[in-house]
Amino acid sequence: MDLSIIIVNYRSKEKLINCLNSISLSDLSGLTYEVIVVENNSGDDLSNLNYPSLKIIASEINLGMGKGNNLGITHSIGEYILIANPDIVFSPLAIKKLYQYLQLHHEVGLVAPQLLNPDGSLQYSCVRFPKFYTPLLRRTAVGQLFPGRIDHYLMKNADHSQIQEVDWILGACFMVRRHEIKNQRLFDERYFMYFEDVDLCREIRNRGQQVIYFPEAQITHDHLRQSAREPWYKSLIKDKIAREHLKSAFRYFRKWKKIKA
Numbered sequence: 286m287d288l289s290i291i292i293v294n295y296r297s298k299e300k301l302i303n304c305l306n307s308i309s310l311s312d313l314s315g316l317t318y319e320v321i322v323v324e325n326n327s328g329d330d331l332s333n334l335n336y337p338s339l340k341i342i343a344s345e346i347n348l349g350m351g352k353g354n355n356l357g358i359t360h361s362i363g364e365y366i367l368i369a370n371p372d373i374v375f376s377p378l379a380i381k382k383l384y385q386y387l388q389l390h391h392e393v394g395l396v397a398p399q400l401l402n403p404d405g406s407l408q409y410s411c412v413r414f415p416k417f418y419t420p421l422l423r424r425t426a427v428g429q430l431f432p433g434r435i436d437h438y439l440m441k442n443a444d445h446s447q448i449q450e451v452d453w454i455l456g457a458c459f460m461v462r463r464h465e466i467k468n469q470r471l472f473d474e475r476y477f478m479y480f481e482d483v484d485l486c487r488e489i490r491n492r493g494q495q496v497i498y499f500p501e502a503q504i505t506h507d508h509l510r511q512s513a514r515e516p517w518y519k520s521l522i523k524d525k526i527a528r529e530h531l532k533s534a535f536r537y538f539r540k541w542k543k544i545k546a
Contacts, residue, residue: 289363293353301371351472351481394494397459398502410455411498456482480533
């Protein structure tokens with residue numbers, strides 16, 4: 286089989302249906318493919334979904350993003366793996382363009398499309414590696430004092446219409462090759478949520494391959510920053526997702542020795 290599309294669902298059934306509809310409408314001529322949805326114990330009833338080549342894997346617990354995707358990969362057989370969030374909608378040619386680009390460029394370990402907001406505006410998805418203080422700037426009012434550093438982190442001055450090698454890509458959607466995944470574990474499972482995509486891109490770059498932002502493929506990403514739902518001074522107490530974000534940041538910087546263990 287040519288391609289496996291892995292989607293982890295958590296309380297996103299309506300958006301998942303939109304995503305699956307866009308896959309059904311995509312030009313995948315000449316490709317054999319499967320779609321694997323991991324229902325991450327969110328309570329969504331997906332039993333009535335009826336799409337070609339769809340397989341639903343029900344997890345008994347919420348595994349988080351990285352481990353949930355890894356579970357999907359263990360049930361897949363495609364030569365190429367497309368990781369997709371349920372809150373995205375593919376343009377008709379996006380998947381095939383990603384597949385063809387990765388086929389032709391063996392120096393590339395990961396390729397990702399351009400993300401657009403629902404209103405059609407650009408969503409900043411290719412990013413520079415974070416510094417240890419980046420989560421502080423992004424999650425607190427301190428960032429308002431250093432807007433230039435946030436803009437630099439988000440590559441706002443880059444030409445987002447050009448194919449380019451980048452540090453890392455937002456993990457909402459990207460494609461890799463199966464044979465480069467060790468033990469069917471694409472993501473480091475120590476990250477429950479957040480920073481698993483940063484970590485993966487650093488791993489790929491460390492083995493000498495490129496991470497490529499590929500704006501010729503476009504998707505719409507109906508994204509809500511779950512970790513920023515509350516002011517920072519409340520979120521550490523009230524918001525589990527925000528706490529997971531900061532825990533993952535600590536794990537990342539500790540792993541890559543950007544802060545002392």
